[in-house]
Amino acid sequence: xxxxxxxxxxxxxxxxxxxxxxxxxxxxxxxxxxxxxxxxxxxxxxxxxxxxxxxxxxxxxxxxxxxxxxxxxxxxxxxxxxxxxxxxxxxxxxxxxxxxxxxxxxxxxxxxxxxxxxxxxxxxxxxxxxxxxxxxxxxxxxxxxxxxxxxxxxxxxxxxxxxxxxxxxxxxxxx
Amino acid sequence: xxxxxxxxxxxxxxxxxxxxxxxxxxxxxxxxxxxxxxxxxxxxxxxxxxxxxxxxxxxxxxxxxxxxxxxxxxxxxxxxxxxxxxxxxxxxxxxxxxxxxxxxxxxxxxxxxxxxxxxxxxxxxxxxxxxxxxxxxxxxxxxxxxxxxxxxxxxxxxxxxxxxxxxxxxxxxxxxxxxxxxxxxxxxxxxxxxxxxxxxxxxxxxxxxxxxxxxxxxxxxxxxxxxxxxxxxxxx
Numbered sequence: 436x437x438x439x440x441x442x443x444x445x446x447x448x449x450x451x452x453x454x455x456x457x458x459x460x461x462x463x464x465x466x467x468x469x470x471x472x473x474x475x476x477x478x479x480x481x482x483x484x485x486x487x488x489x490x491x492x493x494x495x496x497x498x499x500x501x502x503x504x505x506x507x508x509x510x511x512x513x514x515x516x517x518x519x520x521x522x523x524x525x526x527x528x529x530x531x532x533x534x535x536x537x538x539x540x541x542x543x544x545x546x547x548x549x550x551x552x553x554x555x556x557x558x559x560x561x562x563x564x565x566x567x568x569x570x571x572x573x574x575x576x577x578x579x580x581x582x583x584x585x586x587x588x589x590x591x592x593x594x595x596x597x598x599x600x601x602x603x604x605x606x607x608x609x610x
Numbered sequence: 611x612x613x614x615x616x617x618x619x620x621x622x623x624x625x626x627x628x629x630x631x632x633x634x635x636x637x638x639x640x641x642x643x644x645x646x647x648x649x650x651x652x653x654x655x656x657x658x659x660x661x662x663x664x665x666x667x668x669x670x671x672x673x674x675x676x677x678x679x680x681x682x683x684x685x686x687x688x689x690x691x692x693x694x695x696x697x698x699x700x701x702x703x704x705x706x707x708x709x710x711x712x713x714x715x716x717x718x719x720x721x722x723x724x725x726x727x728x729x730x731x732x733x734x735x736x737x738x739x740x741x742x743x744x745x746x747x748x749x750x751x752x753x754x755x756x757x758x759x760x761x762x763x764x765x766x767x768x769x770x771x772x773x774x775x776x777x778x779x780x781x782x783x784x785x786x787x788x789x790x791x792x793x794x795x796x797x798x799x800x801x802x803x804x805x806x807x808x809x810x811x812x813x814x815x816x817x818x819x820x821x822x823x824x825x826x827x828x829x830x831x832x833x834x835x836x837x838x839x840x841x842x843x844x845x846x
Contacts, residue, residue: 440643440644442643443622443640443641443642443643444618444619444622444642445618487643487644487645490643490644491643491692491693494643494693495693498618498693498695501618502697587683587685589683589684589685590682590683590684590685592685593682593685593686593687593688593771594682594687594690598682598690598704599682601690601691601692602678602679602682602690602691603679605675605691605692605693605694605702606675606676606678606679606691606694608696609672609675609676609694610676610679
């Protein structure tokens with residue numbers, strides 16, 4: 436169900452993504468994340484096109500953490516911020532973090548080895564149904580994504596929506 | 611902390627496959643987040659003052675990334691940028707799979723006995739059209755050669771599409787002078803790599819003229835530049 440990937444640039448870091456739908460305790464989850472009781476990033480899956488998008492954001496965040504150049508306070512908030520095409524932190528949380536009324540959530544964890552304990556701990560906290568991470572594309576709100584990332588129809592002709600989104604995430608700090 | 615990172619990227623690159631080394635950068639092929647990627651590393655130039663070197667390298671990295679995004683937004687195919695490291699000046703780009711440079715393509719057509727004149731003309735028109743689109747966005751490529759254009763075979767329609775690469779010398783400018791020089795550089799490179807292609811290059815320019823809204827000023831400048839060369843005369 437979950438997807439774990441080692442970061443080539445940081446071989447001692449692994450990223451695990453877990454996707455849940457029919458979530459009933461989004462408000463509670465968000466609260467614990469804000470308090471720092473959940474060691475993971477809670478992302479609104481409607482704004483995701485593909486798990487690769489999360490990998491790009493996580494790789495960038497780990498890199499910024501290592502170089503001491505993070506814009507936000509923690510690695511997990513940095514992942515949410517890295518997903519956003521703008522440099523506005525509160526807007527990034529609003530759009531890419533989960534909101535109280537949400538019924539689906541993508542949980543992103545960064546860990547060193549295979550930590551199945553960590554995964555089951557998180558899964559126990561979410562009151563929802565875990566589904567394969569690849570199914571995130573079924574949840575995406577394409578119209579909203581295109582609007583937020585300002586993807587033009589002509590750009591979609593020369594590449595996929597994922598290409599356009601990833602490009603904007605990777606280059607936003609110099610735009 | 612800053613040191614640790616450089617180690618991460620240089621460790622990574624030491625295991626990557628070096629595919630090209632130029633005066634400005636090294637180009638590697640490697641896996642990145644599960645995809646095949648090309649990494650362009652602008653290494654430090656020891657012959658320059660370190661502060662100047664850092665500034666120049668940083669600016670070129672930023673300019674390259676900006677030009678790529680600007681082109682993509684206008685619907686011009688360029689490699690996707692996956693990740694940029696501004697501390698070691700590395701750009702991680704999509705690898706264009708199953709591609710061929712326009713240079714090799716033209717050479718192979720010219721070699722085959724049944725010279726497919728029409729195919730070459732079609733290609734020249736495509737190049738002219740794309741460059742017109744790029745210049746209308748005020749992107750100056752800076753190093754237009756047939757080696758910096760790739761032909762990617764289309765997955766669905768079987769029709770191949772043009773991908774522009776290597777925006778390392780690119781910048782943003784609306785001046786017809788800069789666009790004229792850009793075309794002049796291509797003309798020089800084109801005619802010297804591909805002998806007897808004067809008429810083909812004319813086709814390219816014709817298509818450029820037809821596609822670009824601001825072409826008349828640019829072509830006028832091109833004629834001027836042809837007479838005086840790439841550098842502007844400082845006399846008078």
